[in-house]
Amino acid sequence: MRFPIDQPGAVRPGEELNISELSAFLKQHFPQQEASLTIEQFPAGFSNLTYLIRWGKKELVLRRPPFGVNIQSAHDMRREYEILRMLEPVYAKVPKPLVYTNDTSIIGAEFYLMERLHGVILRHPLPQIKGEQLRAVSISIIQNLADLHAIDIYKTGLVHIGKPEGYVQRQVEGWIKRYQKSAIEPIESLHHVAEWLQAHLPAENAPALIHNDYKYDNLLLNPNNLTEVIAVLDWEMATVGDPLMDLGTTLAYWADEDSPSVLKRYATLTALAGNLNREEVAQVYAQASGRDISHLLFYYVFGCYKVAVIAQQIYARYKKGLTQDKRFADLIHVVKACGESAANAIKFGRVTHWK
Numbered sequence: 001m002r003f004p005i006d007q008p009g010a011v012r013p014g015e016e017l018n019i020s021e022l023s024a025f026l027k028q029h030f031p032q033q034e035a036s037l038t039i040e041q042f043p044a045g046f047s048n049l050t051y052l053i054r055w056g057k058k059e060l061v062l063r064r065p066p067f068g069v070n071i072q073s074a075h076d077m078r079r080e081y082e083i084l085r086m087l088e089p090v091y092a093k094v095p096k097p098l099v100y101t102n103d104t105s106i107i108g109a110e111f112y113l114m115e116r117l118h119g120v121i122l123r124h125p126l127p128q129i130k131g132e133q134l135r136a137v138s139i140s141i142i143q144n145l146a147d148l149h150a151i152d153i154y155k156t157g158l159v160h161i162g163k164p165e166g167y168v169q170r171q172v173e174g175w176i177k178r179y180q181k182s183a184i185e186p187i188e189s190l191h192h193v194a195e196w197l198q199a200h201l202p203a204e205n206a207p208a209l210i211h212n213d214y215k216y217d218n219l220l221l222n223p224n225n226l227t228e229v230i231a232v233l234d235w236e237m238a239t240v241g242d243p244l245m246d247l248g249t250t251l252a253y254w255a256d257e258d259s260p261s262v263l264k265r266y267a268t269l270t271a272l273a274g275n276l277n278r279e280e281v282a283q284v285y286a287q288a289s290g291r292d293i294s295h296l297l298f299y300y301v302f303g304c305y306k307v308a309v310i311a312q313q314i315y316a317r318y319k320k321g322l323t324q325d326k327r328f329a330d331l332i333h334v335v336k337a338c339g340e341s342a343a344n345a346i347k348f349g350r351v352t353h354w355k
Contacts, residue, residue, distance in 0.1 A: 003129070003223045006121040008040035008052040014324050015041065015049060015067060021106045022053075029099050029113075032056040047314075048080075048236050052116065061095065064111040067323055078102065080236045081112040083161060090156050091148070093231050119220035119230040122269050131274025133226060138276045139284055140227040141219055145250065146288035148232065149208040149243040159240055164207030167241030172197045172302065179309045182316040184332075189339035193305050196346055202295040210246035212237035215253040216269060247285055248299030251278050252307045252338065256352045260337035262330075278352040300351040301342045308338035 011017070016039075023037045035056030042050040049067075053060040063077065077100060084097040100112040122129075122137070129137075153159040163170075176194045211218075213234055222228035255264045255271040256278055264271040276284065278300070286293045311334040318328035344354045 003120045003221075003226060005118050005223055006042070006220070008042045011039060011041040011051070012043075012325065017051065017062070017064075017107045025101070025103075025106050026053070026055050026060075030055055030058060030060075032058065047310075048077075048234070050234075053113070059116040060098065060113045061116050062111055062113050064107060064109045066317075076236075077110040077112050079161070080238075083158075083235050083238050084114065086156060086158055086161070087151075087235075091151060093144070093229055094235070095231055095233070117220055117231050118223075120223045120226060121220060122216045122226075129226070129269075131272070134269065134272060134274035135276065137221070137226045138270070138274075138281070141216070141229060142250075142276070142281055142284045143288045144219075144229045144232075145211075145214055145246070146285055148211060148214075149246065149289060149291075151209050153207065153209050153240050158209050159207070162239035162241060164240045164242075166204075167207065167239075168204050168245060169201055171241070171245060171306075172201065175302075175306050175309050179305075179312060182309070182313045184312075184316055184319060187336055187339050189336070189343040190305065190308055193301060193339060193342040193346070197298070197302055197305060200298050202298050205242045205244055205291065207240050208243040208246075210239060210241055210243055211235065212239065212246060212249060214246060214250045243289070244291065244293065244295070244299045245302065247282065247293075248296075248301075248303035249306060250303070251281060251296075251300045251351060252303030252341070254278050254281060258352060258355045260340055262333045262337045263341065266334055279350070282351065296351060297345060297349060301345050304338045304342035304345070308335045308342075311335045311338065 019037060019039065026035070026037065032055065038054040040052045042052065047066060049064050051062040053062050063080065065077065081097050081100040084094055087094045088096060095117050096115040098113045098115065100110070102110045104110060151158065179190065179194070211232060213236070214232070218232065218234045219229055220231040220233060222230055253270070257271060259271060269275070282293050282296050285291070311331045314328050315331035315335065317323050318325065318331070345351055348354050
């Protein structure tokens with residue numbers, strides 16, 4: 001069975017691009033006679049914006065920061081573009097980067113263009129997929145995460161995209177500060193989780209390339225064989241550090257049957273029957289990577305806290321009127337649910353099966 005290719009839709013109001021300026025830019029870099037320009041937008045995602053650019057017969061994907069943000073380090077288009085350039089020769093599962101510009105006069109922000117790849121992204125509405133297929137897919141994508149962590153960061157030079165020494169402590173301290181800056185109302189569970197994380201820092205593992213946002217809706221799958229990952233997308237948060245921090249974030253996005261209902265709505269398809277649960281995900285990863293996961297609880301709790309802060313930052317932007325995207329209005333419930341999940345994990349001493 002062939003599954004439907006991921007498709008863009010109409011550009012959301014307030015997120016339009018300057019067609020005339022972009023056309024002039026494209027003529028410089030992709031000259032075509034009588035090329036016409038159409039722009040559509042890929043609908044999912046809560047951070048950097050992704051558009052499909054049809055320039056004559058050529059299809060390009062444009063990435064730009066979201067409107068109304070002031071967290072420059074989190075939306076560095078040049079850095080994301082350079083990571084793709086470094087990855088392309090050594091990791092086949094990335095789109096080819098084509099051109100970057102910091103000229104904000106074109107569309108109001110820096111941006112880059114990359115090739116358009118065709119594949120399936122598992123998100124709602126659910127394609128016709130059976131439980132056993134979901135299990136096979138979930139095993140495959142976790143094995144792919146282990147493959148990503150096996151890339152030699154020293155031979156490739158990727159070690160220079162971050163500071164691996166002290167990564168875990170810096171991340172814990174950094175995300176606590178981000179939450180304090182963006183908090184709109186006190187959430188007791190997150191206060192408790194922050195204290196617990198600071199008191200339970202594990203020894204760091206050998207550093208690896210980490211994606212930091214590895215989940216179903218950032219993966220492009222073969223429409224004829226969903227267990228084959230064509231590409232890993234959205235490298236804006238990638239760095240080098242403890243790879244189990246990457247696993248923890250993936251687990252935080254991985255809704256189980258005992259997860260709060262709001263997380264099941266936002267967590268694509270992981271809560272559906274057939275998927276691995278979080279403990280099984282960790283075991284598949286351990287077997288594929290050979291890494292020790294004895295401190296898994298810490299990494300999962302950290303992942304929940306980080307996802308809560310990401311949702312809080314976006315929600316705060318919406319509340320301040322810096323974006324009109326109505327999808328953000330309910331993210332406070334995601335913040336609270338992530339705090340609840342982390343607190344349950346600490347209470348029961350495990351990453352799932354709390355009921």
